[in-house]
Amino acid sequence: MSLLAIPLLPLAAVLFSLVPLGKRVAPAVTLIAAAGALALAVTNSLRVVAEQHVVVVAGWVELDGLSAILLLLNTFISAMAALFSWGYIAAHQREERRIRSYYAHFNLFTFSMALVPVLFQPAFVWIAIEFTAVFSVLLVAFENTHAALEAAWKYIALMFTGAAIALLGFFILFWAQQKVGAGHYSWSGLVMVAPQMSPVLVIAAFVFILVGFGVKVGFVPMHTWLPDAHSQAPAPVCALLSGVKTTNALYVILRLAQLLPIGRVNLWMQVIGLVSVGVASFLLLQVRDYKRLFAFSTVEHMGIIFIAAGLGARGGSYGAMLQMVSHSLTKSFCFFAAGAALLVLGTREIASVRGLIRTSPTAGAALLFGALAIGGAPPFAVFLSEFSIFRAGLERGDYVVTALLAIFITVAFFGILLHVNRMVFGQPPEKPSTHAALPFTCVLTLILAAIPILVFGVYQPAKLHELVALAAANISQAPSP
Amino acid sequence: MTDPNVIIWLHNLNALTGGLFLLVLFGLVSVRQVGGCVRLFIALSLLLAASAFLLSAIYHTWHLSVVGVVDIATKVIAIPLLLRRVLPDEVYTRREVAQVLNIPTALLTALLLAIVAYLLSKPLMAVGDGIAIGVNLPIGLSGLLIGGLTAAVRREAVPLFLGLLAMENSAFFAGIGVAPEMPLIAEVSIAFDVLILVFVVGVLTRAVHEHIGTTEVGTLTALKEEPER
Numbered sequence: 001m002s003l004l005a006i007p008l009l010p011l012a013a014v015l016f017s018l019v020p021l022g023k024r025v026a027p028a029v030t031l032i033a034a035a036g037a038l039a040l041a042v043t044n045s046l047r048v049v050a051e052q053h054v055v056v057v058a059g060w061v062e063l064d065g066l067s068a069i070l071l072l073l074n075t076f077i078s079a080m081a082a083l084f085s086w087g088y089i090a091a092h093q094r095e096e097r098r099i100r101s102y103y104a105h106f107n108l109f110t111f112s113m114a115l116v117p118v119l120f121q122p123a124f125v126w127i128a129i130e131f132t133a134v135f136s137v138l139l140v141a142f143e144n145t146h147a148a149l150e151a152a153w154k155y156i157a158l159m160f161t162g163a164a165i166a167l168l169g170f171f172i173l174f175w176a177q178q179k180v181g182a183g184h185y186s187w188s189g190l191v192m193v194a195p196q197m198s199p200v201l202v203i204a205a206f207v208f209i210l211v212g213f214g215v216k217v218g219f220v221p222m223h224t225w226l227p228d229a230h231s232q233a234p235a236p237v238c239a240l241l242s243g244v245k246t247t248n249a250l251y252v253i254l255r256l257a258q259l260l261p262i263g264r265v266n267l268w269m270q271v272i273g274l275v276s277v278g279v280a281s282f283l284l285l286q287v288r289d290y291k292r293l294f295a296f297s298t299v300e301h302m303g304i305i306f307i308a309a310g311l312g313a314r315g316g317s318y319g320a321m322l323q324m325v326s327h328s329l330t331k332s333f334c335f336f337a338a339g340a341a342l343l344v345l346g347t348r349e350i351a352s353v354r355g356l357i358r359t360s361p362t363a364g365a366a367l368l369f370g371a372l373a374i375g376g377a378p379p380f381a382v383f384l385s386e387f388s389i390f391r392a393g394l395e396r397g398d399y400v401v402t403a404l405l406a407i408f409i410t411v412a413f414f415g416i417l418l419h420v421n422r423m424v425f426g427q428p429p430e431k432p433s434t435h436a437a438l439p440f441t442c443v444l445t446l447i448l449a450a451i452p453i454l455v456f457g458v459y460q461p462a463k464l465h466e467l468v469a470l471a472a473a474n475i476s477q478a479p480s481p
Numbered sequence: 482m483t484d485p486n487v488i489i490w491l492h493n494l495n496a497l498t499g500g501l502f503l504l505v506l507f508g509l510v511s512v513r514q515v516g517g518c519v520r521l522f523i524a525l526s527l528l529l530a531a532s533a534f535l536l537s538a539i540y541h542t543w544h545l546s547v548v549g550v551v552d553i554a555t556k557v558i559a560i561p562l563l564l565r566r567v568l569p570d571e572v573y574t575r576r577e578v579a580q581v582l583n584i585p586t587a588l589l590t591a592l593l594l595a596i597v598a599y600l601l602s603k604p605l606m607a608v609g610d611g612i613a614i615g616v617n618l619p620i621g622l623s624g625l626l627i628g629g630l631t632a633a634v635r636r637e638a639v640p641l642f643l644g645l646l647a648m649e650n651s652a653f654f655a656g657i658g659v660a661p662e663m664p665l666i667a668e669v670s671i672a673f674d675v676l677i678l679v680f681v682v683g684v685l686t687r688a689v690h691e692h693i694g695t696t697e698v699g700t701l702t703a704l705k706e707e708p709e710r
Binding site: 121123124126127130131134137138141144145146147149150151152153154156157160161163164165167168171172174175178179185198200201204227228231232 | 604605607608609621622625628629632638641642645648649651652653655656659660662663664667670671674677678681682684685688689692693698701702703704
């Protein structure tokens with residue numbers, strides 16, 4: 001039953017955030033709730049490793065390997081973002097009403113993201129995904145600037161377009177399952193009846209949901225909202241949006257891909273993924289805003305995960321899951337580092353920043369660490385996961401896809417390093433702008449969030465390996481009849 | 482209800498509802514007055530409810546009549562009231578002078594989209610075995626496309642958003658035809674979710690109105706990648 005408590009903790013924190021109890025109470029309660037949810041997610045995931053599948057309410061609330069990984073990522077990054085928010089928001093906002101409003105929305109947002117993996121009824125997953133968008137809109141608009149409001153409008157308009165298209169997909173999926181006339185309308189029930197379902201209907205449902213949720217994942221050419229929203233939101237929110245919100249939508253698509261017989265959609269998945277990786281890696285070269293830089297890198301990484309899943313077989317699925325984990329951990333760190341840089345510098349423009357490592361060694365080192373880690377340099381986690389994807393691609397003999405992927409990843413690596421290098425090194429401007437010291441919680445977040453990136457780059461705990469393997473089995477497609 | 486004549490009659494009525502639904506969608510693309518768009522959206526939601534009631538009689542499921550009632554409560558009553566409450570009156574009396582596409586072109590595109598939707602839903606209709614599917618699926622799919630077109634050609638916040646809501650209405654219109662047995666709690670939660678969304682969008686639109694001084698969200702294009710100067 002402790003599984004149900006995971007989304008309820010942030011929901012309870014929403015109520016506390018609404019009561020006027022001073023500036024400190026809302027962030028403290030948020031942090032406690034997020035840490036509690038993380039602890040419960042860890043214990044539940046350990047149960048999944050032992051029992052493979054945890055059922056609380058059959059067909060409605062369950063947890064398997066794939067959802068356990070997503071739950072862990074959601075709660076871990078929520079906890080880190082809650083910690084980072086404490087100092088970051090206090091430095092930005094003095095008004096108590098606005099601070100409480102931020103935490104109320106923040107908790108609603110983390111609540112909705114904790115719902116996505118534990119719900120097993122697809123229609124409810126649609127609702128949970130829709131909640132993640134609805135509750136994050138006002139966070140994107142939080143700074144109330146012209147740019148933030150514009151980004152928020154684009155964001156919600158495209159999110160809702162995607163949701164409406166996907167909704168029809170979920171209706172068609174239900175129709176397909178009803179025609180078979182057996183099993184639950186749940187993720188596990190659908191897998192059981194997958195071979196008997198009408199292929200036309202399943203493919204139609206998949207296409208609607210791929211297009212609808214593809215908007216939310218940020219696949220090219222439906223990515224236009226992503227760099228705007230992910231650059232205008234406050235840094236901890238960016239970490240959640242880029243780190244896990246996009247992953248939540250991708251999770252649903254991967255769940256569905258598993259219903260299709262192998263070989264049916266793999267080529268599409270590889271092509272869609274490659275287009276995203278390719279376009280994003282070249283767009284990376286010409287950004288002027290360092291938060292947009294990391295946002296484009298999210299588009300790139302979503303593409304990489306989708307390609308890996310499209311390679312099929314155990315190797316590809318394993319790589320996809322590993323990449324999902326390492327991307328979420330690393331990308332949220334990058335946005336924390338960008339947030340720290342923004343606190344120190346007060347500008348998002350790459351061109352006006354030089355010698356950050358001298359103005360603020362912490363922010364500069366964090367930004368460099370983040371850039372190297374997300375670019376895929378050894379010995380960080382992303383390197384290991386990208387390497388396992390290359391290996392899977394070569395083993396399966398998909399040489400063209402693997403080669404293109406390798407080229408694009410290299411371009412992206414140089415793109416990111418080119419910009420970050422300019423910012424971190426070099427001579428700082430003559431008259432250093434008024435730079436605030438970094439709040440303690442922000443520095444602490446940077447340290448805590450860096451640990452898994454370093455550790456998973458060189459050592460994979462046995463439990464994590466088992467969980468990733470379980471998740472990979474969950475997204476491996478059914479062999480064709 | 483077992484009288485076949487009654488069933489045929491109900492089917493005909495449902496087809497009529499579907500036709501009107503499509504007609505209202507065409508109206509939504511072309512009407513310029515903001516207030517007029519809101520009225521058309523109310524009509525669209527009423528037609529969705531009507532189809533839900535008819536299908537509830539055809540399929541003998543009480544589920545769908547509840548869906549119809551919830552639809553009226555949220556989309557015909559609550560959403561227009563909520564939008565009125567949150568947004569300043571001035572927004573309602575606006576006329577959109579310049580759309581992205583002129584009206585005849587937009588209507589022709591909408592017609593084309595309706596035909597595309599029909600062709601796309603053909604293979605799916607072949608799998609289905611009900612006459613209602615043949616009405617609701619292609620019309621719902623056209624609505625999805627035409628709603629998207631409406632959102633794309635509009636610059637004013639309220640009509641743009643109503644285009645998106647029309648997409649959701651259309652997904653439901655198709656949904657009640659193909660999946661009448663969908664658990665009621667899911668459908669009611671979806672309606673509730675849309676209500677929250679409308680509230681959030683209302684708040685956001687008001688913030689745009691206050692801070693930027695316009696509700697022509699289509700003209701906000703400051704954020705983009707520009708070559709370095």
